[in-house]
Amino acid sequence: MSMPPPSYPPQPPHHQPGGYPGGGQWPPVPPAPAPAPLNAFAVVALVTSLVCLAPLGLVFGIVALRQISRRGERGKGLAVAGLSVSGAVLLLAAVLVPALDLKVWTVPARDDAGEVVREGWTTIDALETGDCFTPDDKLPEKDSPSLFDSGVRVTPCDQPHRAELYASFTLTGEEFPGRERIAALAWPRCAERFLDYSLDPAAFGRLQTYYFHPDERGWLSGRRTVLCWVGRPGTARLDHSVRNDGADLTPAQHTFLTALKPLNVGSVLRPANGPRDDLAGATAWAERMAEAQAESIGLLAEAELPGAQRPTEQLVAELEAGLPFWRQAAEASDADTFLGHLRSVDEHTGAAHARRIRELLELPVPGAGGDQVRYGTRQVRAGDGTAGRRNLTGPGPDVTS
Structure with a gap:
């Protein structure tokens, strides 16, 4: 019996997957070289x-x-x-x-008593009473940035410096009182407090008192502090502290300077405007000067100054002779009359006798020719805003010494 032919074409011979008819195996591909390490x-x-x-x-x-x-x-x-x-x-x-004159901001080092022993930088509002410092560059003028945020270089007081902080006080009130009102409050307080800080200002030559105070933006942010400081007029520098609380004085020296203090306080409070601009202010000041001079006369008359009694009596006599002219100036009806009485006062200052007392008590003597210490007060606004300055008094009054 014969078999019928297949109904599909014959299949080719079976080969292993991956091979080719009649061919051998390929060698494996070598791996890619490793990248060089990153340095x-x-x-x-x-x-x-x-x-x-x-x-x-x-x-x-x-x-x-x-x-x-x-x-x-x-x-x-x-x-x-x-x-x-x-x-x-x-x-x-x-x-x-x-x-840019960049500086390294280092905090000043202090000893256990709080005195600066190594210079450093800080802000104005971080200053402490007794600190000697130099403002960064120069005092800002109108429309300058906030002074309280400005830098100052604090140094030991036996190194050259521009200023010395001697007092501070806090203003009160919710609303900003205005620049003129702050000036009226700060000027006399700073002037008086300097004579508490330095009982014998004549020992240090010409000095000028200044103060920093908050501006309106600083006031609204909570700043109320006024800082009082002293320096030489212009750009001259100090090379020592001007503090003198009487601790190093002899009893006679302390007695003499304390007796003159009422007169000195009255002198530094001379009003900014003269009698032609503000007669009422001038006569009010003359009245205060009469009271201050009378107080100093009483203290000098009772003072025990061994070795200096004779010039002390002469000084008392001169001040008593000048006292009526202060009282007359306080009642002056016009500027010319006021100035006439003031010229009479100047003839009875007793400056020569005061210098002789200082020599006998071994106190520093004002310069030759009768030069005396002059005082004025400047203000410098400070706070979160503009800062400015102006001379409130012009040339300051002579301080009898």
Whole structure:
């Protein structure tokens, strides 16, 4: 019996998957070579240059390039970028630092008594009574930034400095009282408190009192403090403290200076405007001067000043002779009459006798030719806003000494 032919074409012979008819196996493909390692110094160089550590970035960049060249490592671009940024920062610093006069902000060091023993920088509102300081650059003028936020260099008082803080006090009230009202309050308080701080101002030559006070923006932010400070007129500097509370004085020296204090306090409170501009203010001041001179006369008459009794009696006599002219000035009806009485007062100051007493008591004597210490008061506004200054008194009055 014959078999019928298949109904489908014959299949080709079976081969193993992946092979080719009549062919052998291919060799395996070798793995790709590992990348060169990234140089760590190259990364560090870029990072340090970006975080303002330019000197380190420069050093790390140079080290990275040397290692990359020797070891065949990657990171040359990072190292070059780090070098470029570091170099640019250092170049910019070399140009800007001298122009900007940048300072290192270090806190002043104090001893156990609170006195500054190493200079440093702080803000005006952080000053303490007795601190000797120099304002940053110069005192701001009108429309300058807030003074209380300005920097001052605080130094030991035996080093050259511009100013010495001698008192502070706090103003009251919710609403800002205005610049003129603050001036009217601050000026006499600062003047009087200086004579509490320095019993013998004649010992230090010409001085000028100043004060910082808050402006309107500072007032609204809660600032109420007035800071009183003293310095030389103009830009002259001090090289010692002007504090003299009497602790180092002999009993006779202390007695003499205390007797003159009422007269000195009255003198520094001379009004800003003369009698032609403000006769009422001038006559009121003359009345206070009459009271102050009478008080000083009484204290001097009772003072025991061994070795200086004779010039003390002469000083009392001169002041008694001048006292009626103060009282007449207080009642003057016009400026010319007032000034005439003041000229008569000037003839009876007793300055020569006062100098002789100072010599005998071994107190510092005012300069030759009868030069006496002059006082005035300046104000400097301070706070969260503008700052300014003006001379409130013009040339200050002579302080009898």
